[in-house]
Amino acid sequence: MDDFTPKQMQHMVAKIRRHFNTAYITAVILFGFLVSFNEDVAMAMVVTSSGPQTLQKAHGDAVTLGCTYSPGPLDMGDLDIEWSVISPDTTQKDQLVPVWQVISYTGGRKYVHSNPALMTGLDFAAGNPANGDASLSISAVSAANSGIYQCKVKKAPGADMRKISLVVMERPSAPRCWVEGGEAVGGPQSLHCRSAHGTPPLAYQWKREIGGPIPSAATQESLTGELKISNHSESFVGIYTCQVSNVVGKEHCKINLRALKPPSKAGIVGGTVVGVLLLVIILLIVVWLVVYRRQPRYDKEVSNEIREDVPPPESRPTSRVSSHHRGVAYSPVGGASQLPSSSSTSFSATKYEYDSRFGYAV
Structure with a gap:
């Protein structure tokens, strides 16, 4: 490569300086714009709650939907807080989604809106939501409280909002444990566990409290709650516990499995x-x-x-000698009956x- 002449070197240095100056000026302008944008954002209303976006609660539990906020120094308008329930269909645009107002705070006063099924035990968690805490509390949730809740805080010109999904579920009921197969040694056995109520999916798990872990020959189904034993023996004897659970609760039941020897022939x-x-x-x-x-x-x-x-019987022959028997007079055949004289003892004839x-x- 041929060497550059001094004139060419001067021309190249000048060109590099021009490009550097242009890049520097562009960077300064961009930096100033970003600083100005961040300052504007920092000065606007911000909802500061950062809890989970989805809450799963059991029927009857208490719950608090967080919505703390911080207004900017330029937010000088009236404070307006609104809690509402929106449609769970996330495919629709927000402006087309049906909204049901639950509770609001504006002009220094609290307002409770329609739908009494949602309003049971529902209120602002803080005594005065104007102090930076607009969280919503529900004392005992039910299936009617399930939905997507939206907290919107506005203080002109600043405004911000937060959405929280609340899912109300039912705890599993106390399960029933039983054994099928007669508990005879050498035969197949099966332990069953079933909970009548509870929001699915329900998971079942068998454990043995006495005698160590369940032998590997036994198999259990977590969805049906069945523990299968193909060839029962004394190694399976013990107290078994079945636990049923879902994301909001768990229950259990116990059963004592024996090994009965079959009677001899x-x-x-x-x-x-x-x-x-x-x-x-x-x-x-x-x-x-x-x-x-x-x-x-x-x-x-x-x-x-x-x-x-x-x-x-034939008639009795009459005696030749008359006799008296119970007032009846008997006389010889052909003879005349003699009645007693008046001096004799009186009697009456009876028939x-x-x-x-x-x-x-x-």
């Missing part, structure tokens, strides 16, 4: 024989009681029938009839 046969013998004896006793209770009644009926069919039940006259 000789015992089963012996028990069957004894049972059959006892059944035969009971049947014989029942038959004997039925026959025994019916026999006296049968004899009495037969006796009564014989007595009723007995013919009346008797034959009674077949007894076989003689009464």
Whole structure:
């Protein structure tokens, strides 16, 4: 490469200086613009809360939606605070999203708006929201409080806002634990755990409190709450705890798993024989009681029938010697009856009839 002449060197240095001056002036102008912009921003209203944008709470919990703010020195207008619930559809533009006002503060006064279902236990967290804290508190949330809340703070000319999503869920109810399979050694077993209520997804987990961890041969399903044992043995014996949980709460139940040895075949046969013998004896006793209770009644009926069919006895032959029997006079055949004289003991004649039940006259 040929060497530059002094004249060419002077021309190149002058050109570099011109480019440097232009770049310097541009940088100074840009820096001044950025400083001026940041000063304007720093002097405007700013919502300073920095908590989570999504809150998940259980039914009945208390919650505070943070919205602290700091006005700028140029914000001289009236303070205006507004809490509202907006549509959860994030695909729509803000100006087209339906908005329901909940509570507001303007002109030094608090105003409560419509929708009583949202207003139960709802108020500003601070006594006076004009002191830099416009947070919203709800004493006991319910399903009606779920939604996207927007806090907007304005003090002309400054204004700022913040959105918080509140999700109200239901804790799992106390689960029920039970075992299927009879707990017999050598057979399949399954432990079940089920919670009747709770916002899904619900996660189930089995643990053994006594006897160490659950043997690796057992498998459990976290979504259904089932613990499967393909071949039950004494190594699985112990107290098991099932815990069901979701993002807002958890509950548990316990069960004692035993290992029962199956009965021997000789015992089963012996028990069957004894049972059959006892059944035969009971049947014989029942038959004997039925026959025994019916026999006296049968004899009495037969006796009564014989007595009723007995013919009346023949007339008694009269004695040649008259006699007196219960006021009845008997005299020889063909003789005339003699009535007692007036000096004899008086009696009255009585008429008797034959009674077949007894076989003689009464």
